[in-house]
Amino acid sequence: MISLHEVSKSYSSGEGIFKAVESVSLTIREGSIHGIIGPSGAGKSTLLRMMNVLEPPDSGKVIVGGQDLTRLPESQLRVARRSMGMVFQQFHLLHNRTVSGNVAVPLELAGMSKRQRKERVEECLQFVGLQDKAKQYPARLSGGQKQRVAIARALAHRPAVLLCDEPTSSLDSVTTGEILNVLRHINETLGVTVVIVTHEMDVVKEICHEVSVVEQGRLTDGFALEERTARNVPRHKPSYRELLLGKAGVSDV
Numbered sequence: 001m002i003s004l005h006e007v008s009k010s011y012s013s014g015e016g017i018f019k020a021v022e023s024v025s026l027t028i029r030e031g032s033i034h035g036i037i038g039p040s041g042a043g044k045s046t047l048l049r050m051m052n053v054l055e056p057p058d059s060g061k062v063i064v065g066g067q068d069l070t071r072l073p074e075s076q077l078r079v080a081r082r083s084m085g086m087v088f089q090q091f092h093l094l095h096n097r098t099v100s101g102n103v104a105v106p107l108e109l110a111g112m113s114k115r116q117r118k119e120r121v122e123e124c125l126q127f128v129g130l131q132d133k134a135k136q137y138p139a140r141l142s143g144g145q146k147q148r149v150a151i152a153r154a155l156a157h158r159p160a161v162l163l164c165d166e167p168t169s170s171l172d173s174v175t176t177g178e179i180l181n182v183l184r185h186i187n188e189t190l191g192v193t194v195v196i197v198t199h200e201m202d203v204v205k206e207i208c209h210e211v212s213v214v215e216q217g218r219l220t221d222g223f224a225l226e227e228r229t230a231r232n233v234p235r236h237k238p239s240y241r242e243l244l245l246g247k248a249g250v251s252d253v
């Protein structure tokens with residue numbers, strides 16, 4: 001459903017050109033929850049933002065639903081992006097608008113009528129369990145509730161994909177669990193493909209079906225999380241694969 005073909009992205013700074021993502025090819029399976037993990041600065045967020053061409057790659061193709069998004073004119077790209085909701089670490093809510101008002105923003109931008117907007121906003125808030133907070137302002141909500149509002153807003157256009165950039169990194173472990181349950185529920189009941197960038201291995205272990213490891217701008221590993229049983233791995237600094245599949249330190253078992 002989402003295929004990146006040899007995508008690269010560099011940034012120039014006073015110190016020269018920095019390659020944030022280098023020649024990455026990756027396919028996200030339709031209907032899956034796909035984790036992208038790696039250390040800080042590895043290029044994970046850049047890679048995620050290239051999936052809806054919020055960050056246009058310098059080279060390579062981004063194929064979503066059979067279309068190469070890098071070749072679409074801006075007006076068509078805006079429409080294509082509606083099928084890919086985004087969720088961010090810092091929620092990015094508008095503080096001068098109520099919870100309903102925040103969820104309505106993408107629908108207003110798309111020119112939807114007031115009556116249809118109202119219906120859709122109610123549906124989305126109900127889906128994340130926040131219908132009773134519709135008239136509140138974000139300042140009165142907890143972090144987990146703010147992230148639910150952001151998720152409801154990302155669902156407004158009935159997307160096929162949710163792109164989540166560190167969605168739980170500002171939250172405590174209990175709230176993280178709640179938000180991951182919301183994302184799992186969206187995946188299971190609506191069939192939405194979920195891509196999660198995270199540096200937290202517990203997040204990947206908890207909900208991802210597949211994971212890609214990104215280090216220094218490159219895709220260094222990719223695997224399904226069902227392979228949890230391999231043994232006899234020699235002692236060495238464990239890789240993400242070993243830590244996530246529970247193979248690290250198995251010589252102790």
Ligand SMILES: Nc1ncnc2c1ncn2[C@@H]1O[C@H](COP(=O)(O)OP(=O)(O)OP(=O)(O)O)[C@@H](O)[C@H]1O
Binds near residue numbers: 020040041043046199
């Ligand atoms: N707009 C930009 N201009 C210049 N450099 C950037 C820009 N965006 C990202 N970078 C640099 O590209 C590299 C990769 O950034 P990116 O945010 O994709 O990494 P990340 O793996 O998501 O890291 P983190 O977990 O810390 O957010 C970093 O060194 C970052 O400083």
